[in-house]
Amino acid sequence: MKPIVLITHIQYLKHRWALLRAGVRLLLCVFCLCSTSVSLADTSTLLHIKKNSPYATTFKISLAPDQTIDTDALQDLLKTHLTIHEALENTRLNQAEWLRLVQEAPKEIKELLETEGYFSAEVNIESSPTQDTNEAVFVITPNPRTQVQEVSLIFKGEIAHAPADQSPSSTTLTQGWRLPKGTPFTQQGWSEAKRALLTAMLGERYPNAKIESSQAIIDPETHQAKLNLTVDSGIGIRLGDLVIEGLHHYPESLVRNLNPIESGMPYSQSTLLKLQNTLQETGKFNRVTVSATTQKPNQDGLADVVVNVQEREQQSVSIGVGASTNTGARVVLNYTDRNLFERGLLWDTSLRLEQRLQAATSSIKLMTDASGYRDSINNSLVRTNVEGQITTAVNNGVKRSWGDRNFEQFIGANLLYEFLSIDGESTEFNKAATFAYGLSLRRLDHDLIPTKGVIFSSQFQVAPIERLSDGRFLQSQAKLQGFYPLGQNTQFLGRLEVGVVTGSDSVPATYLFRAGGDQSVRGYAFQALGVKDGDAILGGRVLLTGSTELVQWFTSSWGAAAFVDFGNAANSWHDYRPAYGYGLGVRWKSPVGPVGADIAYGEETKDYRLHFNLGVSF
Secondary structure, X not given: XXXXXXXXXXXOOOOHHHHHHHHHHHHHHHHHHOOOEEOOOOOOOOOOOOOOOOOEEEEEEEOOOOOOEEHHHHHHHHHHHOHHHHHOOOOOOOHHHHHHHHHHHHHHHHHHHHHOOOOOOEEEEEEOOOOOOOEEEEEEEOOOOOEEEEEEEXXXXXXXXOOOOOOOOHHHHHHOOOOOXXXXXXXXXXHHHHHHHHHHHHHEOOOOOEEEEEEEEEEOOOOEEEEEEEEEOOOOOEEEEEEEEOOOOOOOHHHHOOOOOOOOOEOEHHHHHHHHHHHHXXXXXXXXXXXXXXXXXXXXXXXXXXXXXXXXXXXXXXXXXXXXXXXXXXXXXEEEEEEEOOOOEEEEEEEEEXXXXXXXXXXXXXXXXXXXXXXXXXXXXXXXXXXXXXXXXXXXXXXXXXXXXXXXXXXXXXXXXXXXEEOOOOOEEEEEEEEEEEEEEEEEOOOOOOOOEEEEEEEEEEEOOHHHOOOOEEEEEEEEEEEEEOOOOEEEEEEEEEEEEEEOOOOOHHHOEOEOOOOOOOOOOXXXXXXXXXOEEEOEOEXXXXXXXXXXXXXXXXXXXXXXXXXXXXXXXXXXXXXXXXXXXXXXXXXOEEEEEEEEEEOOOOEEEEEEEEOOOO
């Protein structure tokens, strides 16, 4: 069999002859890189020169006519784990140590190949170091790779008698076994298959499951492996009473009303984690841990659910400064009372001063009740000065929401008083009493930095009572965002938003639509697209905006984007004319969410604008 040079060659350049020989090997290296597998008909060389080392190693692979080898995988295996290769990095390596490593290398190479399923590999030293050269040449004959011939999975404990449609069951675990008959045997694959099976049991119903015995019988002559695995599930654990630790200022109902666990339900690690995350999101705790006493269930096989919390300080004040490409520089002052009136109410107040927006807001959130409802009382005073329209709006409302972050709904009632001035003219007073319903649907692979999935949100606000409003109207609005991977490092993002106002001609400006800005149509100023009235831009009764974006990630955290946005607002669909913006940007996966900086060109204004985005809006 013809030897094929595969992995590394490290040559110390002592004279011109050595330099010429290295050049020839470098040409062969280029040929090697053009192929990911090697057969007898191919000859490949991958050359690695270590200029500060007088020692060199060459590995040759001898293959059968019908045998192929993944050169990249084998290269990584030897480079990563072979002691003699690591020693070449040591500038203090001497001749005696080098000769010892050369003699021990064949055994170590065999052991490494066995982890990849080559249990009958042959390794010989073709050329040992001499007085003239410090090069060691190894000839490796992998021989056929071992295949899994037989798999025996034995289940003991309660799972052995569980129905097949239960999850997990011996049937589902056997069907999902990751190293089935006919697949190549590797040590990593064998370990991962056992780990996956045990993890499936530990996470659902059987937290005390363990591997009783495991055996891989390898026949080097037939190149076959027989796998035997015995797993003991123990008894199935069910969740029982809730035990709460660490509460000092809040009533236990704060935790119990958020608890989705019913006594007697099967143990589920994901359910415990969901409760832990829900409690953490209340903002009342520095730390939350949720566990179950699975090692000490009671006589009925029920394990207590233990919730241990550390309360946050009752009151806090914070101040922040920043800037937005929509509304300019800002200063924000926040005050929070997490136990208002000693009743567990959460009171959030803020004062926000920006160049084009000023706001004072207050929100009192009641504790989630036993039915899962979250009620709040909301008040705000907001003044905006954008595109010639100055609006001062006083909002007072109540809201009830329910559901989790994957599917949330709300209803509410709101009373609005609005003062409107256009181009500095006399102030117009508007009012509206509205009732609202909305929902949001999230299906994402990652909440903070999604790469695949959709977000949909929709809301309807109706003003049916003329005595409390200047006119009756209905505002409908919906938004859809999609994330889709086009490859390992390429991602497509799409967004579509539509809004319609029907009914009376007397609709407050707060309920009309304008477009433009960071999360709307890039290339245009904030709310610069709408109904033109002199030098001012007013809100319209219809809205349609959209975006398509392509992101190419160059590292795990940094990427570049190209995008096209469109949209506008108008008084009717007949008057609607979309404005287009397109540009380029950079993306960063920050610890707090995706960050984007874009340069966009507005086709209507024929001008460039900078836009900055943080997080995923919905």
